[in-house]
Amino acid sequence: MGGTLAWRDVEYVVRTKDADGHNASSRVILRGTSAHANSGRVLAILGPSGCGKTSLLNALSHRLDVKRGDSLECVVTYDGKRITGADDEDVSMSYVEQEPKFFSNLTVRETLELDARLRGETQESAAALVNSTLRKMSLMTCADTVVGGDTGGKAVAGISGGERRRLAIASETLGLGTTDSKSGGGLVVLVDEPTSGLDAFQADKMVEKLVELAEREDACVVCTLHQPRSASFAKVHDVLLLASGARVAYHGPSEDVISYFRGIGFECPEHFNPAEFLIDLVSVDVGDGVGSDDAEAKSRARIERIVDEWAKHSKTTAPRAADVTRAPESTSTSKAVRKKACDPLKQFRLLAGRAWRQAKREMWVNGVRMVASVGLAAMFGGCNFQLGLGPRSVKRRVAVLMQACINTSMLALVKSLNGFPRERATVRREMARQSGGYSPGPYFLSKLLIETPIDMVFPVVFGGVMAPMVGLNKSGRKMFLTSLALQSAAASSLGLSISALSPSADVALAIGPCVMVLNIMLGDASGAFAEIPDSLAPLSKLSLIRHAFEGVLCSEFEGLVFEKEDTDAKSKKLAKSRGVRKVLARRFNEGVPPRNGEDVLEGLGLPVRGHAGRACKSQLGVAALNVAVTYVALVLKRAK
Ligand SMILES: Nc1ncnc2c1ncn2[C@@H]1O[C@H](COP(=O)(O)OP(=O)(O)OP(=O)(O)O)[C@@H](O)[C@H]1O
Incomplete structure (x- = not known):
């Protein structure tokens, strides 16, 4: 022709x-x-x-x-x-980059099969097309080897540099030629x-492949x-x-x-x-x-x-x-x-399948996260073991709850700031394809659907181990864990939006912690630790720490009845010392000690009934806002 x-x-x-x-x-x-x-x-x-x-x-x-x-x-x-x-x-124009990036935990065959399916091939026709491409590009020997590289949680050993280049050419041109596609x-x-x-x-073999192509x-x-x-x-x-x-x-x-x-x-x-x-x-x-x-x-x-x-x-x-x-x-x-191309629903299904496979093969990362969550929970629990229900426990409960909020949100933020930029280059390349490209919506939704539930497991484990050790309110446990899980999801979505808006991973990592510190500063609307100036008060509604803190405060204090004396081990030990006894007596006799959790919530300016649920809803709003920002950023950057 x-x-x-x-x-x-x-x-x-x-x-x-x-x-x-x-x-x-x-x-x-x-x-x-x-x-x-x-x-x-x-x-x-x-x-x-x-x-x-x-x-x-x-x-x-x-x-x-x-x-x-x-x-x-x-x-x-x-x-x-x-x-x-x-x-x-x-004309269909394909561009093969100098340093092509792929999803590291997928095999060569899986990578090409997904490309073929995104170009509208059926499962059977994709398998046949991939087999013939693997043969043409001399990739048969490494067909079932993972591609490797660093798009996952760690640098994965994979195929050689030459195989990687041939895979990149195969991936960009799969089924687009006149002999296979009959596109004309x-x-x-x-x-x-x-x-x-x-x-x-x-290098010579590579030139040969280009000539053959x-x-x-x-x-x-x-x-x-x-x-x-x-x-x-x-x-x-x-x-x-x-x-x-x-x-x-x-x-x-x-x-x-x-x-x-x-x-x-x-x-x-x-x-x-x-x-x-x-x-x-x-x-x-x-x-x-x-x-x-x-x-x-x-x-x-x-x-x-x-x-x-x-x-x-x-x-x-x-x-x-x-x-x-x-x-x-x-x-x-x-x-x-x-x-x-295939329709957005199919794109979503295919990309969710890849996200799941990638996540499954990165289970070691989740194993490390699990150990870290349990370890941290044990340390929190150990430091604040069995607080009891005396007046002194109020302040320590509030402090433990704030620390738990900061801990879970930081862990989720760092994970998402680290993870998203790694795959961004690959995803951008794939989205930019004329054939077999996909839109940001299906990609983003598939990522959220697979990764968010996994991310929410860790704060639940953290809270589940820590709460009984500290002796937190049993009746509010479900709401406490829900607040932590939603906060983790909101922190992940904040990480995504910062990554999507930042020009590079380095910028995202520099900005992320600052944004989180701002969230923490604006997170104590109840004034338990710090006062927020009136001019910044409206902004505190955007703070994921605020909604989490209110959620865990309400789930903890609603229905809690205090005793007159501190009975926890630490207070007893302190009380043995005469000097300390005097200090404690003065400190707690200065004000009227709260009789129950409602007194505490009232003192903090929070509604005494049903506010934990409302805080969770607000947290969902913060997460949704971040998801929307990420989506818009992906769409705008794709359009460039
Ligand atoms: N955006 C830019 N701003 C400033 N200089 C640029 C920009 N883009 C390219 N250059 C410069 O233009 C020149 C050509 O760059 P280019 O990468 O196209 O060269 P090249 O022939 O591919 O080089 P090489 O063989 O070393 O890869 C280089 O000197 C590079 O530094």
């Missing part, structure tokens, strides 16, 4: 600042680059480090992060029709540095390559050699490049790797910085000459990108691509 991806005068200028954020200036990254790539062929982009290869690939796939002050001019067409990277009808549209695969980090043999699927494959060995260079069909600023130094068949340069006076030495020869030609020789001005000036002059020669040459002989991009629409031979 055949199709051509072309780009014309791609210009990208960024606004840069020095390390202190001053002295803004402009830097031209891409200086009007034009070229094209044909289907059924591999176009390798070569050039010295920093010449703009990755920026060009990002511009073609509409992935450049153009900030305020930057400018991007970029016209990309497929068979003469302009493509935007979103809802193009004629054009397939463009952009691959950023597929060979970097691989040994020469692996291009020829088998009639795909337009464009990749950036770092110093391919001679054999790999001979395998690619076309070469785009770039000098700094992505200026074209050569563009055409790889077999013609050496004779072209010979023609303009640059002979490749015998037995020399042609790729290295080409890259050397367009590299600036800065020498060792001492007396190297001459070498630098010479190399710059050589590069200018090479670029000028190509400009002259391409005007007369090579098919010009400008012509290709302006081809009339009637010449397009491609049919509309069938964008493969």
